[in-house]
Every structure is written in C-alpha cells, then in structure tokens.
Amino acid sequence: MDISKSMHICLKRAGMQKKELAEKLETTPQTVSIMSKSKYCSPDLLEKMCVLFDMKASEFIALGESSD
DSSP states (O other): OOOOHHHHHHHHHOOOOOOHHHHHTTTTTHHHHHHSSOOOOOHHHHHHHHTTOOHHHHHHHHHHHOOO
C-alpha cells in the first residue's frame, strides 16, 4: 500500500497543491509533507482524502499499487 503515490496521483488529477490539500483535510502542511514521503497515513486522514477525491478507500489504495 503506497498512500504517497495515491495522493500524488489524486493531487495531479485534481490540479491541487499540497498546501490546499492540507487545508481541506484540516491538517498542517507538515503532515501532508510527511504523508507525501511515506507509504502510510492515519485511517482518519485516509478517510478524509477518499471523501475529498470522491473515491472508495479500495480505489484510492489501488492507485498507489498500479505500475506507472
């Protein structure tokens, strides 16, 4: 499971920057920066990202597991 890859793909598709993502997730830019370098995040933030990007958790996770 590579949450970082999934997050980067969704950000690109949405035309969104990490700072904007942090605001929408009601977290700090530092937290988003850490997530962007890690393969994991808290279940709460994962759920919020899925709602934000209008995806099921399984769809979001699958993005990070696909090959480029």
